[in-house]
Structures are given as structure tokens and as C-alpha cells.
Amino acid sequence: MIKIKLFGVREDEKDIAKDWAKENHVDVTFSEDILTLETVEQLKGFDAVSTQQTGRLDDRIYGRLHELGIKQIAQRSAGIDMYNLDKASENDIIISNVPSYSPNSIAEYTVTSALQLIRKTHLIEQNVNKRDFRWQKEIMTKEIKSLEIAIIGTGQIGQITAQIFNAFGAKVVGYDLYPNEDVRHYIDYKESIEEVVTNADIVSIHMPATKDNYHLFDESLFNRFKDDAVFINTARGSIVDTKALINALDSDKISGAALDTYENESTYIPKDFRSTDIQDPILIELLSRNDVIFTPHIAFYTSTAVKNLVEGGLDAALSVITTGSCDTRVN
């Protein structure tokens, strides 16, 4: 029987994987560990591996997988920035991802974050918790309908986010390296990233992390924002210079940020730090601020998305074993 090992597995994935294993007559084994130079040794006797890495994979793992006779790594997420694709190819390792598991989950969460920031629900909640029920200027808010929303990266998630904001009656402007002609009737494309942020009340990013967009959102780009704008990042932390973002908040250039991703998140997410001190001063600062809503890379986390991720990873792993490749190969 084919044997697949699932690394980085959570409780909520297990039943889905067990059902898949039964249906496909495959032996699926679980490990809560992520794939490291030490844990790779657990793969002796297995045919394939699926994992959900968040941090960079050690380059030496590809060679060791090759020696163990494993031909692939099936990542159970869309992001592939944790892999060295050239090193993987040199060692005949096929890397696959699950490119589209539920763009709605992330788009809906993005809009939820925007509503929280604009309608100041976190501040209202804090007041109510203190039994302060007054209507005050600090918690008076704007209508989404009256706002301009900048969507940067108009792929699957960006497009759905734009559609939802459109349904509110808001004006949606967009920027993408490759604008999509089919969405021009509801996204007003601008020529540059500087232009798209200029008049936007909400700036929301939906592009992948690449070597070209590291810290793209830096001091000079935040300075181009409209005063009082809010910034939403449900894409990738490395796109944003977090210190520059904090400075933009401190100087009241922008009025709030919702961050579902953070450039140094891999040490902390998704882990339990209730009894352990956080050592990262920038993360401590983000968590302590009233004008930042920080969440643990959770925009994707719906039952639909988790099912598609588990099944997508296992399908890819099985396809490489039985056919030598898979539709979701990225190298």
C-alpha cells in the first residue's frame, strides 16, 4: 500500500485526511512536526510527504529526501516562498502547492478587517467592556460606500475582495503588474502603485511575496498614502517594512492597520504563546497598539479551505507517485 506522511498536521485536518485515505486506499500517517533536517528521517519507508511549512526549508533537506527515495513535497498552502525551487529540482524533488483552495475565505476576511478598522468595532468593544456606552467622536465612523478602496494585486483574492467592496457601493481602484481586462468594469486600474494609493481610504494588498517586492511598502510609499487611510495586509509580511508602517501610524499619516501576516511571524504562528514570553519587540509593539488589528495568518481558515487544502496536498502527493507529476507542480 502507498504510504504518505503528513507533516505539520493539526487536529482539524485529521478526519478529512482519514476520509481521503479510505477513499483512495492509501496509508496516511500524521506528524505534528514540521519538516526539518532531523524530522526528515521519519520518512524512511514512506512514498511521499505533504507538509505545511511556514519558515524557510533547510536546503540540505532536498538531498536527503532524494536519498530516501522521496520524489516530492506537497505543500498544503498556496505560498511557496519557503522552498528553494532550484535546489529542489537539482535533487529531482517536485514541489507542489494548492494554488486555489478558497479565495473567498481570504477575501471575506479582508473585508471583515476593513469593516473592523473603519467602523472601529475594536474600540467600541473596549469601551463596552469598561461599561462606557457613550456615543463619542472617537468612535464615530464612515460609511464604506463613501470610500475609495485600492486593491493591489488583482488575482483571485484581489478580484473577489473588489467585488465585495463594489457591492457596498464603494469606488474600487486597482494596480497589478498584469492588469486583467475582464475586471475593468469593476476595478479602475491605475498606472502605478504610487498612483493607486494616492486617494485611497483603504489600501489592501493581494500579491505574492517575491524577491522584487521585499519591503515594497516602505517609508516613501506610506508617505504617498492619503492622510488617515487604513492599510490591510492579508498577503505576505515580507512585502511590508513593519518599522516604516509603525512610523506611519505614529506620525498619524495613516490611521490604522489590519495585519494578518507579519514579516517575522514564522517563530510565533501558529503556536501557543500563552505561557511563553514573546521576544520580538516589533511584534510586542504591534500587539499593544490600539490602531493595529493583528491576527495570526488566519484569513484562510474556514472549513471549506481546510478541506480543499488537505485533499489538494494529498491528491498532488498521490499523483506524483502514480504518474510522475501533478497539475500543481511549481518547479
Ligand code: NAD
Ligand atoms: P494570484 O496569483 O491569483 O494573484 C496575485 C496577483 O498579484 C496577480 O494578478 C499578479 O499579477 C499580482 N502581482 C504580483 N506581484 C505584484 C506586484 N509587485 N504588484 C502588483 N501586483 C502584483 O494570487 P491569490 O490567490 O489572489 O493570492 C494573493 C496572495 O494572498 C497570495 O500570494 C498569498 O500571499 C496571500 N494569501 C494569504 C492567505 C492568508 O491566510 N492570509 C491565504 C492565501 C493566500
